[in-house]
Structures are given as C-alpha cells and as structure tokens.
Amino acid sequence: MLLINCPYCEATLPELEFAYAGEAHIDRPADPSALSDEEWRDFLFIRTNARGPHFERWRHIHGCGRFFNAVRDTVSDRFLMTYKAGEARPVLNALEAAE
Amino acid sequence: MTTQRHDFNAQPFLLEELPPVGRFSLRVRPGQREALAAALGLELPTAIGQRSSAGQTEVLCLGPDEWAILTAEAERDALVAAGAAAYAQIPHSLVEVSDREITLRLSGAQALTALTAVCPRDIDAIPVGRGARTLFDSATVLLWRDGPQDFRMDVWRSFLPHVRAILDKITVELKSGL
Amino acid sequence: MSRYRIPGMGRVDPAAPVSFTFDGRRYTGLRGDTVASALLANGVHLMGRSFKYHRPRGPVSAGSEEPNALIGTSRGPGRFEPNTRATVQELRQGLVTESQNKFPSLKFDIGAVNDRAYMLFSAGFYYKTFMWPRSFWDKVYEPFIRAAAGLGKSPTEVDPDEYASRYLHTDVLVIGGGASGIAAALVAARSGARVVLVDENAEMGGSLLSDPSVRIDGRGSWAWLAEQLSQLRAAGVRLMTRTTAIGYYHQNFVGLCERLTDHLDQPPHGAPRERMWRVRAEQVVLAQGALEKPLVFDGNDRPGVMLAGSAQTYLNRYGVKVGDCAAVVTSHDSAYYTAFDLVDAGGRVAVIADTRDQVRPDLVEAARRRGIQLLTGHTVTTTYGRLRIKGVRVNPVKGGQVGAGRKIACDTLLMSGGWTPSLHLFSHTKGSLTWDADSRTFLPNHKTEACQIAGAGRGLWGYGPVIEDGVKAGLAAAEALGRTGTAFGAGVEGDRPGTGVSQKELPTDLSAGKAKAFVDYQNDVTAKDIRLAVREGMRSIEHVKRYTTNGMATDQGKMSNINGLMIAADALGKQPPQVGLTTFRPPYTPTSFGAFAGYHKGATFELTRKTPIDPWAEAQGAVFEPVSLWRRAWYFPKGGEDMHAAVARECRATRASVGMFDASTLGKIEVAGPDAVEFMNRMYTNPWTKLAPGRCRYGLLLGEDGFIRDDGVIGRLSQDLFHVTTTTGGAARVLNMMEDYLQTEWPDLNVWLTSTTEQWSTVAVNGPNARKVLEPLVEGLDMSDANFPHMSVAECTVAGLPARLFRISFTGELGFEINVPARHGLALWKAIHEAGRAYDICPYGTESMHVLRAEKGYIIVGQDTDGTVTPQDAGLDWAIGKAKKDFVGKRSLQRPDIVAPNRKQLVGLLTEDGTRLEEGAQIVLDPNQKTPMTMAGHVTSSYDSVALGRPIAMAVITGGHNRMGETVHIPMPNGTIRAKVTSTNFYDPEGERLKA
Numbered sequence A: 001m002l003l004i005n006c007p008y009c010e011a012t013l014p015e016l017e018f019a020y021a022g023e024a025h026i027d028r029p030a031d032p033s034a035l036s037d038e039e040w041r042d043f044l045f046i047r048t049n050a051r052g053p054h055f056e057r058w059r060h061i062h063g064c065g066r067f068f069n070a071v072r073d074t075v076s077d078r079f080l081m082t083y084k085a086g087e088a089r090p091v092l093n094a095l096e097a098a099e
Numbered sequence B: 001m002t003t004q005r006h007d008f009n010a011q012p013f014l015l016e017e018l019p020p021v022g023r024f025s026l027r028v029r030p031g032q033r034e035a036l037a038a039a040l041g042l043e044l045p046t047a048i049g050q051r052s053s054a055g056q057t058e059v060l061c062l063g064p065d066e067w068a069i070l071t072a073e074a075e076r077d078a079l080v081a082a083g084a085a086a087y088a089q090i091p092h093s094l095v096e097v098s099d100r101e102i103t104l105r106l107s108g109a110q111a112l113t114a115l116t117a118v119c120p121r122d123i124d125a126i127p128v129g130r131g132a133r134t135l136f137d138s139a140t141v142l143l144w145r146d147g148p149q150d151f152r153m154d155v156w157r158s159f160l161p162h163v164r165a166i167l168d169k170i171t172v173e174l175k176s177g178l
Numbered sequence C: 001m002s003r004y005r006i007p008g009m010g011r012v013d014p015a016a017p018v019s020f021t022f023d024g025r026r027y028t029g030l031r032g033d034t035v036a037s038a039l040l041a042n043g044v045h046l047m048g049r050s051f052k053y054h055r056p057r058g059p060v061s062a063g064s065e066e067p068n069a070l071i072g073t074s075r076g077p078g079r080f081e082p083n084t085r086a087t088v089q090e091l092r093q094g095l096v097t098e099s100q101n102k103f104p105s106l107k108f109d110i111g112a113v114n115d116r117a118y119m120l121f122s123a124g125f126y127y128k129t130f131m132w133p134r135s136f137w138d139k140v141y142e143p144f145i146r147a148a149a150g151l152g153k154s155p156t157e158v159d160p161d162e163y164a165s166r167y168l169h170t171d172v173l174v175i176g177g178g179a180s181g182i183a184a185a186l187v188a189a190r191s192g193a194r195v196v197l198v199d200e201n202a203e204m205g206g207s208l209l210s211d212p213s214v215r216i217d218g219r220g221s222w223a224w225l226a227e228q229l230s231q232l233r234a235a236g237v238r239l240m241t242r243t244t245a246i247g248y249y250h251q252n253f254v255g256l257c258e259r260l261t262d263h264l265d266q267p268p269h270g271a272p273r274e275r276m277w278r279v280r281a282e283q284v285v286l287a288q289g290a291l292e293k294p295l296v297f298d299g300n301d302r303p304g305v306m307l308a309g310s311a312q313t314y315l316n317r318y319g320v321k322v323g324d325c326a327a328v329v330t331s332h333d334s335a336y337y338t339a340f341d342l343v344d345a346g347g348r349v350a351v352i353a354d355t356r357d358q359v360r361p362d363l364v365e366a367a368r369r370r371g372i373q374l375l376t377g378h379t380v381t382t383t384y385g386r387l388r389i390k391g392v393r394v395n396p397v398k399g400g401q402v403g404a405g406r407k408i409a410c411d412t413l414l415m416s417g418g419w420t421p422s423l424h425l426f427s428h429t430k431g432s433l434t435w436d437a438d439s440r441t442f443l444p445n446h447k448t449e450a451c452q453i454a455g456a457g458r459g460l461w462g463y464g465p466v467i468e469d470g471v472k473a474g475l476a477a478a479e480a481l482g483r484t485g486t487a488f489g490a491g492v493e494g495d496r497p498g499t500g501v502s503q504k505e506l507p508t509d510l511s512a513g514k515a516k517a518f519v520d521y522q523n524d525v526t527a528k529d530i531r532l533a534v535r536e537g538m539r540s541i542e543h544v545k546r547y548t549t550n551g552m553a554t555d556q557g558k559m560s561n562i563n564g565l566m567i568a569a570d571a572l573g574k575q576p577p578q579v580g581l582t583t584f585r586p587p588y589t590p591t592s593f594g595a596f597a598g599y600h601k602g603a604t605f606e607l608t609r610k611t612p613i614d615p616w617a618e619a620q621g622a623v624f625e626p627v628s629l630w631r632r633a634w635y636f637p638k639g640g641e642d643m644h645a646a647v648a649r650e651c652r653a654t655r656a657s658v659g660m661f662d663a664s665t666l667g668k669i670e671v672a673g674p675d676a677v678e679f680m681n682r683m684y685t686n687p688w689t690k691l692a693p694g695r696c697r698y699g700l701l702l703g704e705d706g707f708i709r710d711d712g713v714i715g716r717l718s719q720d721l722f723h724v725t726t727t728t729g730g731a732a733r734v735l736n737m738m739e740d741y742l743q744t745e746w747p748d749l750n751v752w753l754t755s756t757t758e759q760w761s762t763v764a765v766n767g768p769n770a771r772k773v774l775e776p777l778v779e780g781l782d783m784s785d786a787n788f789p790h791m792s793v794a795e796c797t798v799a800g801l802p803a804r805l806f807r808i809s810f811t812g813e814l815g816f817e818i819n820v821p822a823r824h825g826l827a828l829w830k831a832i833h834e835a836g837r838a839y840d841i842c843p844y845g846t847e848s849m850h851v852l853r854a855e856k857g858y859i860i861v862g863q864d865t866d867g868t869v870t871p872q873d874a875g876l877d878w879a880i881g882k883a884k885k886d887f888v889g890k891r892s893l894q895r896p897d898i899v900a901p902n903r904k905q906l907v908g909l910l911t912e913d914g915t916r917l918e919e920g921a922q923i924v925l926d927p928n929q930k931t932p933m934t935m936a937g938h939v940t941s942s943y944d945s946v947a948l949g950r951p952i953a954m955a956v957i958t959g960g961h962n963r964m965g966e967t968v969h970i971p972m973p974n975g976t977i978r979a980k981v982t983s984t985n986f987y988d989p990e991g992e993r994l995k996a
C-alpha cells in the first residue's frame, strides 16, 4: 500500500483513501467534431504506457474528493511528486535528478 | 428517536448512536467563500480538516470548496432560508443530507484503539478539534475528533449495520484483553 | 522428567508439566516447550514423512524455517490445522498433534515405495515422466500424484476462530528481537522516537536464548537480556512477541501477523486467534539474524540429523539433549560451540568432522580439552539407520581425493554448512544483494526503502560486533528522524566469534546417481536433481528452481537456496553471483487466511448495504439478492411458493391492480447551480435546456467512447436544480465520472454535485390503481393526469411526510416514485401498504421488476449492455439530442467501427417451442454450419412473462434491427432452439397504460 500526498489536503495518506484515474494531461478537445477519426482514436485510446516516470491522475475519493495529478515512477512504484489539477506538467529532468 | 446507549463497565469504549441533526453539504467557489460565510452567519474554515462552530452549528472543511454543516434541527430552516436569499448573488449549493448519515459517538479508554483496528489513516495524528473524511473499514465516514478518546463518526445510513457489526467484533476483541 | 530433559537447564518451567498427544500417544512436556522440543525430550525424532519420497523425517531446525517437522494440530472441535511447524507451535494442555503424509503408520509407510523409485522422480518429473501415454493421465498418473503428493489434510470444517486487524503508525519498527535488534530499539527509543520491536518467537532474545554462557556487561547473557527488556519497556517501546513480519511493502509498510491464542490452554472469551498488523514506519530496522545451512551429503535427511545451532537451542533454551551420542560435521566454527555446550552439559560428542583443513587453534584446543575427537579435512559420505540415524561414515579428503571412509556410531548428527543472512524482507523491497566472496554469501547492498540492516543479517558474527552494529542502526534511524541518539557499548566476555566456508554438496566416494543428498527437504530435491536440471539445459537459476522445485515449498528455500545455488553454479562452471538468486516473496512464513481476512468473515465478510425498508422485507420472509453492495428483496414468497410462483403472482398483481417496490437503492445525485443545465447538456446525450421545471426525462449517459454507461430518470426541480437518478450499481461510478469532468475539464462551470442516494428512501407504486392508492395520501398536489402527467415531478406531502413525487414508470403501468427523507422510508412504505389494502397492493422484488421492465423492452445497463453497446445498438437513438453540438461520447458515435454495418443490436426473441432461453446463450444464424460455429450474438435477458403467457427474451444479434421476423438458432446441449427476432417492446407497445 502506497502513501500518497494529496496536494489539496497537504497530507500524506494511505493509498486506500485514493483511486487511480488514468493518465494525466490528456485534455478533452474543445471541439471533438473537428477531430479526424485518427485524432479522436488517439485521444480515446492511445496512452504512453511509460516505463519510468508516468504522469497520472488520482482522486482522493475517500478524503477531500479532489482529482489531482502525480508523477509516479512505474519501475520503482515511487511517487516523484503530486500537484493540483490544472497545474502545468512538471519538468521531468529536475524530478529525476532529485530522486 | 432516543439515543441508544451500550454502556457496560467493562466496555473498552462507549458506543452511542446520536439523535438526528440537520446536516448539509455546502459547496461554493473559494473566491466567494467569505461572502457566503457572512451571508450564512458561519465561519467556513479554509484548511481541509479544520472545524468551526457557532452556537449549535458546527462546520467541517472537507475540500477546497466543500463543507459539512451540522445544525440543531430547529435551525435548519433558517439556514436554508439564508442560503436561498444569498443564492442569486453568491451561487452555491446547499444540499440537505440530514438523513443520509447517522452519527456514532465513540468514547472511552480504547476508542482510539478501536478506530485503528480498521482505519488506515493515522487517526492519532488528527488533532483534537479537527476532523476528516476518511475510511472506516470499507465505509467512507466523517470523523470528528472531540477529545483524545472522544470521536464522532458520521456514517452513511446503509453502511451503518456493517460498521456496527465491525465495532461489535472489535468490542469483543478488546474486552478479551489480548 | 523425560529421558532427554536435563534438569536445571533451559528456560522451560520444570514445575509446569503440559500434557499432549502425538499420533494418539500421550506425552508430557513443560511450559515453554514447543511440540518439537517436547517430543525430542521424550526421545522422539521421527515426526513425519517427506513430500515426494515419503522418507522418514525429524526436525532439522528449532525455528520457523523448519522444512520437515510439519504436523497436524487440533486445538479442539473445528480447530484443526495442517502443516503446523512442530518447532513453532508452543505446547498447550491437551494439544492433539499428528504426523502427516503416512499410511498406514508413520513407522511403516506404503508411500515410501517412492523412495525405491527414486530414479522415476528426478528433476522435472512433473514435466516428463507423466507425459505419455496420454490415456494414462486420468486413470493412473493424476490419482497417483494426488495420493502421493501433498502434505497435510485440508480442514473440512468452518474455522470457528475470530481474527483481528490493526493499523499502526510509528517512527521505528525493529524486526527481530535478538541482540542487535534490542540494541537498535533501545538507542532509537532513547532518542525520543516511538519504537516497536517485534519477534516471531515466544520471547525476545534471539540467539541469546541459546547462548547462556556468554557474559555481557559483567552479567550472564540472560540477565543482560532481562535488563535490556526492562529498559526497553521503560523507554516506552512496544514489544511484540509471537509476531512475524510477513511482508515488507512500499514506503515502509510492513505486515505483521501476531499469534494470540494458539499457545494458550484457555484463551480468554472472544480473543481473536491472530491479528494482522499493518504498520507504517518512518524507519525500519531489519535485525533478523541469520539462518543456518545444512550440509549436502547422502542421507542428510534421516531423523537425528539436525542443524548444530538448533541442537544448541534445544539444549540451552529447552533443556533438551537431542541424543545420547552426537557426531558433528561442519564447515563453520559455530558448530564447535554446540559440541562444547553438549559436552559441558554431560553429553557425548563422538567426533567433529570439519570439511576445512585449518581450524582456529583455540577451537582445536577447546575440543581437545573436552576429549572430543576432531577430524579436519574430512567429509561425510553417508549415514546409517532408517527411522533414526545410527551412524555416520566420514572420509578424509586430500587434494580433492576422497579417502577411505570409516563408520562412527552416533544417534544424532549435528551439521553446520555456515549461515545465510536472513534477508527475505529486504528482498521484498527489491533491495539488491551483493555476493561477499569472503563469507561466500549474499549481503545487503542497495536499499530502496528507509531501512537499516543490523547484526547477523549483515554477515556479522559474535555478540560484541552484533550489539555494536545494532547500536549503529539505532543511531542511524534516530538521525534519519532528525533526532540524536546516544551510543552505548557492551563488554562481551566469552564471545563466540566464528567464520566458515560455503560448500556445494560434500565430496563423496559414492556414485553420483546413488547419493540422496537433499538440498530442499520440504520438496525432496537432491543435489543430483539440480545437476540434472543444468545438464538438461536450465541455465537461469529461476529455471533451475522451477524445474527442480528447489525452494518452492512453503519454507521458500530458507535452508536450500544458497546450497542449491552453489551446486547450480558449480554445474554451470560459474561464480554464484553470475548465476543469481531467486526472488523471495511474501509471506515470510505461511500465514493463515484468517489473519488476512481479519474481521471480514461470516456476516461481515463484505460490506452489505441495507435500505430503511429492509427490516420490513426481512420480517415478511423476503428472499434477498445482492445488487452491487446492496442486498435487495428479490421476491416475497407466500405460503411455500417457489420463486417462479412468487414472481408470477407479483407481476400479475401489479399489472392487474397495483404493486409496490423498494427503489431506495437507486443512485441519486443533486445537480445544483446556475450552470446545472449546461452541465447536464454536456454529460447526458439528451437535450435538457427545454425541459421545464416540474418535468422529467429519461437520461442516457455514455462514456467518451460512445458506449452506454448508465441511465436513469432525471427530474428538473427548478431552473438550477436537477434530481438525477442512476442505476443502483452505477451510483458511485456516475458521480465519480461527473466529478471528473467537472473538476478537470469544466472547472469554470458554476455547478455542484451532491450524492443524495441515502438522503432519500424511494418507494415505487405501479399499476392501474396506483393513483387511487396514493391520492388519499398526497397533499399539496393535484395528481390528475391533466395536472401531473407522465414524466412529472413535484414536491409535496405524502402520508404526512415531505416528499419528492415523480410520475414515472419502469413497468409500463401508471407509476409513481415517492422519495421521502430516509428516516421516514419505512413509515412511508407501511402507509402505502396500508392504503393499498383495498386494492390488494402487492410488494414485489427485483425479479418481478426485471420481468415487468423486460416486457416493455426497458434495458438494464450492465445486463442488456456490456460496455460495447451504443445508443443505436440499444435502440435508444431517440434519447440523443441531435441538435447538441457536443456531449460526452458524441464524437465517438461517428467512429468508423460504430457506424459500420452489422453491429450487434438489441432485439427481442420469442422461441418457437415456448422454451425459456438461458441468459448468456449464444445465437447462430445457420444451425447446420460446421463447428466452431460463427456466433451472431447472445441472450441478455430471459424471463417467463405472465402478461404474455410465454417466455420472452432480449438479445444482441449482428445486424439485429434488420432481422425482424427472421428465425435464429440457439444451440444447447439438448438440441437447438429456434427463435423469432422481434421488437423488444413486447407488451402494450403503444404505451396506453402509462397514460391512465
């Protein structure tokens, strides 16, 4: 069971309070009808499946209820950081250096 | 409804089902929090887990834009009216959930221990006078810490039989002394 | 006093005899004994038969790593446990124990014929021996394997014990209560940290308990130990014995299994048998010591062959001499101390055979002084005896040549192949190990967790260095916590330092094929098996492991791993680190299912949600079914009715007059705010802008992929307020999905969502007399069809209770759903039931609800849809707001595969011969095609319909909407059923009854 820092609660809490919510920074297109079939397919289904740092979403579902973003290393299963929904994607190099 | 008490001397903790109160889920944009608080005559704390109280009304901050409000049943209409009056100026959501939850009170020497049996969060790290939405076994609950060994737990109605059954098992376990 | 008990020795209580039985015979041990030590005190070594060859076996160790002495234990009715380690189970009054894996008796076992058929059972025997002929599998091989393999019998009764769980958050968790763990805990606690110290044994002390002759700080080691424990208590350390750290997970999360009652004669009432602790520690100190390795030679498994250190434990901790005359074979100094302790306690040691040519002079001198014959540069080539060792053959080894052997009589053979640091938990964390060429063992290297490793786990030996190392670990833990620890020293006299070498199998003069030199006792894997595996092409240690099953038994190779590796490396001509080590996985020792289940057994096995009306249904004798987490009334049988009769009656009553149904489990979400309608437009397929307050609409929710996720009736209570209902199972999921869009895609919208599922209790009243039943109860609303038509909602009073009243129908009949605050749900139900008497109102359950809705072709999301069904597929195009520019899933409805022809579409099916189809049955278009047939779809719903006087079904079929009137075929075991494709709207297709 992991420990996850909720950026809204500003507390590090057990994974059981959280739910995974898929890859992060995949914005819903403003006008889906303008997308080609291929572009729409990519939005729906194509994910990075990263080996290493992975940008992903979690929800503090049994806590404050907020969705937020995280960078988790899929090899070590370690959270490099968490940040609020809507914040910019952090730069990886700096994070990895800090790890 | 009368308060159900389970009070034996040898009990490791006292478990009470508290009578109904007015409960509300309040949502408002953070930028309008202060204005709404003034309109409702309440303090709406900004830190998640923080509480405030005024008279018989208690507020617990659950999220950046979410508060649980408990009031005396007699005061619920006034709160609803205040919300309705402010709505046009300060859009918000004030939903009554008085019947959604039932409050259990756990107090006594081993109340904290009883909670640590099934709550994954570090319950002892919740300061007295604060609260949290968290997990009790597989039920989401609002936990209010009123004293070192004094807690209230708001449980969704349909989860109550399970929560009580687990607490009964914990009681038997703690009574055994092992 | 038992024959082998030495008065005045050990930590057992001579004044407290404990009676128990083994294989029906009564024995007496002492308080503080394990089953193994008590049997050994009575001269019993033979405790079981081995897994594959049914060879006689006795305990080889004195701890949890025991591979041989696995017994069945019975602690009273229903409390039987197989494969209990006799070396772990503490004695309690009246304990009933039995040996395993033998027939007809432990001393004469027919299965031992396997031992003669040794050649048959070589490495990989699972893979090759039973391959051919195929026909032998069912009749010969499988019954044979099933009878021959396996250890104890599974218990057949429900476990009557209770189990508990606990979460614990602490600064420092020290695992292992030996000298180094105690030192670490003390230093950490004195720095102000919260410390927990756990040990799997009945008492703290680790190897100190087996080394009373050592003096620390001027006191005997046991006095020193007692003093440290009292210091630990004074410092507030939580001391937990009989507590095994079973797994070490991410971020210092450690699972502990605490055994609470198995050792007690009379457990207190209600005491749980075991408690699973889930510990989160800032710092973990692993002080788990080291495990002694056997030496690998022919006959190294006979009863009476035992690890030297374990014999020392039996002697010093339990006051039990394991035999009258011991021989010692070793490649490590530690076995000398066992020999010395035995002689000093009045025992006989016939010989110490050391595989090394050079031995420390002080050990040579100490042996000489005690009159022990010492043979350096020797090997053991075989043992004698059947049910108990009678002698050992030792041979000199010179320049790699094995010289002539001689037989030395003995009744115990004590061996030491050196020690393996116990790094199982460290390995759980993916901490890396490094090969230490000097000690020829793996030591901890790179750490992935915030942990310290101390003592013998780092390859250290002797109490002085180990205590010093524990102090260091405690200091490091304190420092990592931002605290300052204070070091302390301990002066050790008579310390027992030691070194040794690691061996592959011992050199022998036997032909390689003959030697039964066991590496893994529990799985009966020999050195020959490992070499054979390498010869047959296994190169990776992981493959060798699986081919031979070395290390795959319940002891996870605690004794066999390194020996197996040494032999495999030798066979491969590589260095051990190049061959690598297999992975240890949790749990460290076998752990009961009960401990994992905790409180979740019996009625609390899983969370069961109940509605306010549930008690009424229960009192009426309703039969319940689980629907997601809820239990719902399934049907209400009357007077011995079966389900079929009850459902038929309920359906008939509802269509003929009026029925009532507990719909409280339906998900309810309050959508409130100025942007509520905009939000609804974006989420649901339907248009909401023009829905007037006071009106309802069927809402359809898609995933972004265009497939149906949920549905429900949605009422608009005011301009800015919607009362959304969801399916019972979808409530939490839908709210989560809505919150996701709201928080992350449209945070600009002024709208908020609140779950009100449990705020409201909901009663549905359906049937031609529904209005007549309700009208007298309703105040503040004109319920006439003109004022309150189908698909209306209003706030009013029902039976004196504040209510939200919907006029909607999931049955095709005139229908209402009354929502009242949940505390009044039961009162409302009773009031309606009472008011409905005049109309013979009939409570119905979920099964009738399913039938009634199927007669109308209303879908159940998750039954008639499966995550690949679009609105068009389900015939719900009408629910799509075509003029809307966007909603969740809209773009996907134009995806190529969704607009492609011949998608599976929802249709009705009527069988020609009137049989009721099986839900899930596959459908084909041509019954005469060759198998495997092309399947065209499957049956999603199927019921006996009273209203139609025949069975009806719904199904998804390729291109189904264009097959109306066609005949399709459903092949079943008893023949193929023909069915006609129809509309799903079987009953009252014009919907006249809704308008009543």
Ligand SMILES: [Zn+2]
Pocket: A006, A007, A008, A009, A010, A060, A063, A064, A065, A066
């Ligand atoms: Zn949070």
